[in-house]
Amino acid sequence: MKASSEKIRVLIVDDSAFARLVIAKNLGSDTDIEILGTAKDGIDAIDKIKALKPDVVTLDVEMPKMDGITTMERIMEECPVPVVMLSALTAEGADVTIKALEVGALDFFLKPSLINPTGSEEMNSELIRKIKTASTVDVSSFHSRVRNILSSIQQRTSKKSSTRSPGRTKLQNIVIIGSSTGGPRALYEVVPNIPQDIPAAVLIVQHMPPKFTKSIAERLNELSEIPVKEADAGDILVSGQAYIAPGGFHMVVKNNGQIGLNQERPRNGVRPAIDVTMEAAVQVYGSRCIGVILTGMGCDGTQGSAMIKAGGGKIIAEDESTCVIYGMPRSVAEAGLADKILPLPAIVNEIMAMCEKPANSLTRVSR
Secondary structure, X not given: OXXXXXXXXXXXXXXXXXXHHHHHHHHHOOOOEEEEEEEOOHHHHHHHHHHHXXXXXXXXXXXXXXXXXXXXXXXXXXXXXXXEEEEOOOHHXXXXXXXXXXXXXXXEEEHHHHHOOOOOHHHHHHHHHHHHHHOOOOHXXXXXXXXXXXXXXXXXXXHOOOOOOOOOOOOOEEEEEEEOOOHHXXXXXXXXXXXXXXXXXEEEEEOXXXXXXXXXXXXXXXXXXXXXXXXXXXXXXXXXXXXXXXXXXXXXXXXXXXXXXXXXXXXXXXXXXXXHHXXXXXXXXXHHEEEEEOOEOOOOOHHHHHHHHHOXXXXXXXXXXXXXXXXXXXXXXXXXXXXXXXXXXHHHHHHHHHHHOOHHHOOOOOO
């Protein structure tokens, strides 16, 4: 993690000389960023990270000699540093990127939008924002946590029951989980631990583009006791089932208990937006709504949490101690909306406790 007064030193890793040139030009346009160097493959990258000690690395997903996943694993083991992956907008690229986020990458950016000559200034600004955000994270502080999560994932996958059926218990509550930067790993700690008998449907809003939400839904489905799917318009909410908002669509809940999807304007600069899902859910389910705000930048989820609280529902915010980016949970906590502020390992137990309590029986927790 760099000092705030210093420039952010970036190493660019890509097998394409053209891509390296374009990325360097775009990032170099910001006076807070210094291009420390470039590497043409994973082996070259490891050597240069050790020698140059960059603040942030941009890493291509697909490279010769050493692929992006292997490179990412070695970076985390040998020379931990914040990494932003550059990914192709393909199903295969999405799967690899989700795996990279599992093993330690902080965030990712769609490479085609960067190297396309017609790419917008807004896209370039987004990559710069991601680089600046990544530079604030002390990767070494959560490296061991990443390894523990991966070990837990592997054990859970081998032991998970092959028979899962949603709807075994009455639908009494709606749990809305929102996450952004650092969200995939946070979701791995929360969703797989939700028991099959939860008397609630689970709506998940993770800030991601199309294809990537499908990949993370499939990965969570492999790991979890409850089935997880990318939401389709018309899906009927049932207990013991998780639905992930598809990238590019806001996810809402209709009066008939069905999921609706729309492409109305982004909220808080994102679509899907947590606020949109929360606000729609509380209109239908009122005090039966439980909101959970996990790691991420910005304030998405704060307005929705306020509506849930006004409707008699409950809110959990992730504690700073386990957040990759303490932005969205901080916004909720500082607004005085959080009934509980908890580290990731304690969140599922609290969700289950809240599912069993009447809305007016909760004691407000102030931090």
